[in-house]
Amino acid sequence: VFRESSEKKEEKERVRSALLRAALRLGAAHGFASLGLREVAREAGIAPTSFYRHFADMEELGLALSRELVGDAVDAVCASLRASRGGSAKALVDAMLAACASDPELMRFFVSERVGSSRALRASLQSQQARLVEGLRAAAHNGSSGAPPLTAAEAACVLVLDACARTLEDTAVPGAKLREACVSSIEHLLAKAQP
Amino acid sequence: VFRESSEKKEEKERVRSALLRAALRLGAAHGFASLGLREVAREAGIAPTSFYRHFADMEELGLALSRELVGDAVDAVCASLRASRGGSAKALVDAMLAACASDPELMRFFVSERVGSSRALRASLQSQQARLVEGLRAAAHNGSSGAPPLTAAEAACVLVLDACARTLEDTAVPGAKLREACVSSIEHLLAKAQP
DNA sequence: TGTACATCAGTGAACGCGCGTTCACTGATGTAC
DNA sequence: TGTACATCAGTGAACGCGCGTTCACTGATGTAC
Numbered sequence: 069v070f071r072e073s074s075e076k077k078e079e080k081e082r083v084r085s086a087l088l089r090a091a092l093r094l095g096a097a098h099g100f101a102s103l104g105l106r107e108v109a110r111e112a113g114i115a116p117t118s119f120y121r122h123f124a125d126m127e128e129l130g131l132a133l134s135r136e137l138v139g140d141a142v143d144a145v146c147a148s149l150r151a152s153r154g155g156s157a158k159a160l161v162d163a164m165l166a167a168c169a170s171d172p173e174l175m176r177f178f179v180s181e182r183v184g185s186s187r188a189l190r191a192s193l194q195s196q197q198a199r200l201v202e203g204l205r206a207a208a209h210n211g212s213s214g215a216p217p218l219t220a221a222e223a224a225c226v227l228v229l230d231a232c233a234r235t236l237e238d239t240a241v242p243g244a245k246l247r248e249a250c251v252s253s254i255e256h257l258l259a260k261a262q263p
Numbered sequence: 264v265f266r267e268s269s270e271k272k273e274e275k276e277r278v279r280s281a282l283l284r285a286a287l288r289l290g291a292a293h294g295f296a297s298l299g300l301r302e303v304a305r306e307a308g309i310a311p312t313s314f315y316r317h318f319a320d321m322e323e324l325g326l327a328l329s330r331e332l333v334g335d336a337v338d339a340v341c342a343s344l345r346a347s348r349g350g351s352a353k354a355l356v357d358a359m360l361a362a363c364a365s366d367p368e369l370m371r372f373f374v375s376e377r378v379g380s381s382r383a384l385r386a387s388l389q390s391q392q393a394r395l396v397e398g399l400r401a402a403a404h405n406g407s408s409g410a411p412p413l414t415a416a417e418a419a420c421v422l423v424l425d426a427c428a429r430t431l432e433d434t435a436v437p438g439a440k441l442r443e444a445c446v447s448s449i450e451h452l453l454a455k456a457q458p
Numbered sequence: 459t460g461t462a463c464a465t466c467a468g469t470g471a472a473c474g475c476g477c478g479t480t481c482a483c484t485g486a487t488g489t490a491c
Numbered sequence: 492t493g494t495a496c497a498t499c500a501g502t503g504a505a506c507g508c509g510c511g512t513t514c515a516c517t518g519a520t521g522t523a524c
Contacts, residue, residue, distance in 0.1 A: 073487070073488070075487090076486090076487065076488085076499085076500085079500085080499090080500070083500080083501090098296075098380055099296040099379060099380020099381070100380075101293075101294040101296045101297045101380065102296045102297050102380060104476080104477060104478080105477080105478065105479095106476075106477065106478075107476095107477095114500095114501070114502090115501065115502050115503075116477090116478080116479090116502095117479085117480090117481095117501075117502065117503080118500070118501050118502070119478095120479085121499080121500050121501070122500090125478090179378055180378045180379065180380070182378075183374055183375045183377075183378060183428050184294060184375065184379070185293055185294020185295075185296065185297060185375070186294070187433075190432075191434070219444040219447060219448060220448065220451075222444070223422055223444075223448040226421065226422060226425045227418055227421060227422070230421045233378050237385075238382075239386070249414040249417070249418075250418075252414060253414060253415065253418040253452060256415075256451050256452050256454070257448060257451050257452065259451070268520070268521065270520090271466085271467085271519090271520065271521085274467085275466095275467070278467080278468090299509080299510060299511080300510080300511065300512095301509070301510060301511075302509095302510095309467095309468070309469090310468065310469050310470075311469095311510090311511080311512090312468075312469065312470080312512080312513090312514095313467070313468050313469070314511095315512085316466080316467050316468070317467090320511090460524100461523100461524095462522105462523085462524095463521105463522080463523080464520100464521080464522075464523100465519100465520080465521075465522095466518105466519095466520090466521105467517105467518100467519095467520105468516105468517085468518095468519105469515105469516080469517075469518105470514105470515100470516095471513105471514090471515100472512105472513085472514085473511105473512085473513080473514100474510105474511100474512095475509105475510080475511095476508105476509100476510085477507105477508080477509085477510085478506105478507100478508090479505105479506085479507095480504105480505085480506080481503105481504090481505085481506105482502105482503100482504100483501105483502080483503095484500105484501085484502075485499105485500100485501095485502105486498100486499095486500095486501105487497100487498080487499090487500105488496105488497080488498075488499105489495105489496080489497075489498095490494100490495085490496080490497100491493100491494095491495095
């Protein structure tokens with residue numbers, strides 16, 4: 069039985085991570101679907117053939133981006149919702165916009181490829197979106213207001229993802245206005261009852 | 264001065280239209296960003312070099328798709344809203360889902376490339392989305408309820424476009440449920456006042 | 459009417475290029491005993 | 492401890508392929524007079 073030393077494993081992990089970040093960097097500019105394996109390997113500073121030591125093809129790399137990096141980002145947003153003790157509209161919008169500010173390339177990948185070209189990648193990112201919806205409902209459940217209906221929480225997440233997409237555009241509306249509009253729409257959605 | 268005969272013009276228009284439809288057909292499957300000029304020309308039944316008689320490159324073809332075909336679809340939805348005499352949530356959702364049913368490839372192009380890879384194409388499709396928002400407000404203005412605030416109309420369009428995206432997925436939720444959820448969310452948004 | 463000329467959509471050959479993929483190899487590291 | 496062997500990330504050469512683009516050409520159609 070062979071066990072790899074932790075040093076070798078860490079080095080491999082560094083290169084793998086460089087590939088993931090390179091794909092995000094290039095994909096943010098020209099779209100993930102049009103990325104080539106050689107292009108990503110070049111950006112990551114390895115030979116084209118070394119790509120295969122980490123992923124079978126670009127689709128597998130895309131799925132890793134969704135499962136690992138996007139998954140972590142969603143976890144962070146959910147943790148922030150839990151910490152702010154409630155699934156308020158403000159908390160959701162602020163947590164997501166903070167994620168956009170701290171890793172714009174990753175969030176661009178999330179919002180774009182969610183409706184992008186690869187069926188498998190779409191499915192994976194939509195399940196990340198579903199995790200966000202559940203995180204929102206769970207946080208609201210512990211908050212003062214009780215969990216909102218699934219439909220309302222889903223719509224809230226659609227709106228906040230759209231706000232993220234707009235924030236990430238260069239031609240962005242002033243951030244504060246966009247944030248207010250999004251918060252107010254989501255508050256309407258999450259309001260318990262109509263008159 | 265030379266004027267082209269209408270027959271020649273019509274023939275050229277037929278080929279141009281074949282190129283647009285070919286791009287929609289192929290793009291629906293694999294994403295517009297990854298389409299090649301030769302691939303589209305082949306699907307349209309012309310030689311690769313003939314592509315240049317109609318468009319300078321794929322980006323220009325994409326912009327034509329947005330300005331012409333997507334523009335017409337938005338016009339049709341707006342007309343339907345006006346005809347139904349009001350910008351109700353139901354009217355909006357039904358008109359958009361009808362557009363998805365009658366030309367799924369076009370609507371897939373609309374909802375996907377709106378957040379896709381080319382900046383110019385995103386901008387063009389977002390202006391089509393803005394036209395939809397204005398159409399909704401204008402229809403509501405003539406209806407019983409008066410025009411909703413811009414923010415609410417924008418959020419409503421975001422939600423209905425998301426519903427379209429889900430409808431166009433193969434793994435679609437049963438259509439009726441999706442439609443009900445979307446209508447109900449949009450009604451919350453468009454409701455005039457909160458208690 | 460006929461004749462000479464202009465326009466222009468479509469074409470096929472050809473180009474150089476970057477792509478994804480295969481292959482055998484290197485060299486550092488870890489294991490067996 | 493030393494020696495022989497296994498593992499495996501990274502490599503560079505090479506492949507065949509489809510790409511975008513250029514070019515000169517064809518042939519149908521329209522115009523001039």
